[in-house]
Amino acid sequence: MSKKELIVREEILGSNKKVAAEIREKLEAAGVLVVNLLSSPGSGKTTLLERIVETLHPTHPLAVIEGDIETERDADRIRRKGVPAWQITTGGACHLEAKMVGKLLPEIPAETKFLFIENVGNLVCPAGYDLGENIRCVLLSAPEGDDKPKKYPKAFASADCLIFTKSDLIPYLPFDLEKAGNEALDLNPRLRIFVTSALKGRGIAELARYFIESRVNMIQHQRHA
Amino acid sequence: MHELSIVASLFEILEAKARENQATKIVGVRLRVGKLAGVVPEFLQTAFDSYKQDTIAAEARLEIEEVPLKMRCRKCAAEIEKEDFVLVCPSCGSTDLELLEGMELLLDKIDLEV
Ligand SMILES: Nc1nc2c(ncn2[C@@H]2O[C@H](COP(=O)(O)OP(=O)(O)OP(=O)(O)O)[C@@H](O)[C@H]2O)c(=O)[nH]1
Ligand SMILES: [Mg+2]
Ligand SMILES: [Zn+2]
Numbered sequence: 001m002s003k004k005e006l007i008v009r010e011e012i013l014g015s016n017k018k019v020a021a022e023i024r025e026k027l028e029a030a031g032v033l034v035v036n037l038l039s040s041p042g043s044g045k046t047t048l049l050e051r052i053v054e055t056l057h058p059t060h061p062l063a064v065i066e067g068d069i070e071t072e073r074d075a076d077r078i079r080r081k082g083v084p085a086w087q088i089t090t091g092g093a094c095h096l097e098a099k100m101v102g103k104l105l106p107e108i109p110a111e112t113k114f115l116f117i118e119n120v121g122n123l124v125c126p127a128g129y130d131l132g133e134n135i136r137c138v139l140l141s142a143p144e145g146d147d148k149p150k151k152y153p154k155a156f157a158s159a160d161c162l163i164f165t166k167s168d169l170i171p172y173l174p175f176d177l178e179k180a181g182n183e184a185l186d187l188n189p190r191l192r193i194f195v196t197s198a199l200k201g202r203g204i205a206e207l208a209r210y211f212i213e214s215r216v217n218m219i220q221h222q223r224h225a
Numbered sequence: 226m227h228e229l230s231i232v233a234s235l236f237e238i239l240e241a242k243a244r245e246n247q248a249t250k251i252v253g254v255r256l257r258v259g260k261l262a263g264v265v266p267e268f269l270q271t272a273f274d275s276y277k278q279d280t281i282a283a284e285a286r287l288e289i290e291e292v293p294l295k296m297r298c299r300k301c302a303a304e305i306e307k308e309d310f311v312l313v314c315p316s317c318g319s320t321d322l323e324l325l326e327g328m329e330l331l332l333d334k335i336d337l338e339v
Pocket of ligand 3: 297298300301302303314315316317318319
């Protein structure tokens with residue numbers, strides 16, 4: 001028996017990253033833009049998705065994956081809009097992993113142009129798991145408070161886009177939109193910021209346009225590559 | 226609270242490395258965990274100690290090296306080490322900083338018996 005010191009220097013979540021990269025490559029080639037939505041429970045992910053679905057469907061074919069710990073409720077809400085949706089119930093796990101998304105790829109209809117993934121409501125754990133998305137959106141609803149970006153830095157630092165939700169409630173709350181936006185920009189100067197209210201329909205068209213333009217850019221990028 | 230699933234991924238690598246090296250035991254594991262990695266070292270330790278039972282690493286000691294935030298200013302090229310998340314360059318005030326270290330979750334080293 002002898003002792004051996006083995007230097008590894010490997011990412012612990014490297015296998016998730018590898019699966020995510022495969023998903024991204026495959027879906028990019030199929031012309032599908034993947035969007036991963038992250039936020040605390042109840043920030044308004046599903047309600048916002050319902051409005052986005054109403055805007056894009058059926059001219060821009062889309063599909064939705066819903067992540068929750070339990071129940072089919074969120075997927076049912078999307079299916080009611082006539083859009084294909086799959087529910088992943090993690091049975092306790094606080095985030096989605098790339099392999100869970102990978103399993104569903106064969107079921108995604110060929111005409112799909114956008115795949116939205118609603119992550120499990122949690123502002124900490126999902127940030128560590130790439131799902132193969134092209135765009136990561138972090139949502140912050142007005143009732144949660146304007147101090148959240150620096151309390152949950154990884155979610156905001158790793159996102160491409162910040163969506164303020166429930167903006168219709170701002171007049172009733174001590175919520176400083178500019179302060180929250182600046183705090184997020186300190187963490188991540190490249191963040192695109194949208195202000196939305198799913199209830200009043202505010203900001204939905206701008207957000208839908210951002211997704212459509214991002215898909216166009218993705219496809220042009222490929223042609224040049 | 227995803228420390229347990231991180232430990233599960235860690236054990237996939239540990240078991241593969243032990244096999245490759247024909248090890249009989251893993252006696253030590255060292256991780257490098259960034260301040261911004263979003264994990265709590267104490268929880269990782271607890272998850273590791275409960276997961277290791279009846280594995281090849283049953284007697285392994287886990288060492289966690291915490292890695293502070295390290296950034297470079299894109300304006301003045303200053304290198305900055307920080308404990309907090311006030312991401313402003315202390316030399317020139319720019320907020321255009323590039324994150325060099327502090328997000329990582331690395332398996333650094335394994336001590337094996339072969
Ligand atoms: N006032 C207001 N309420 C909203 C808005 N959007 C969503 N809500 C309410 O916020 C609550 C939570 O909304 P959901 O869309 O289910 O939130 P979620 O982020 O999908 O929640 P989980 O999937 O459980 O994490 C519901 O009661 C919604 O009616 C909005 O724009 N304005
Ligand atoms: Mg939901
Ligand atoms: Zn500087």
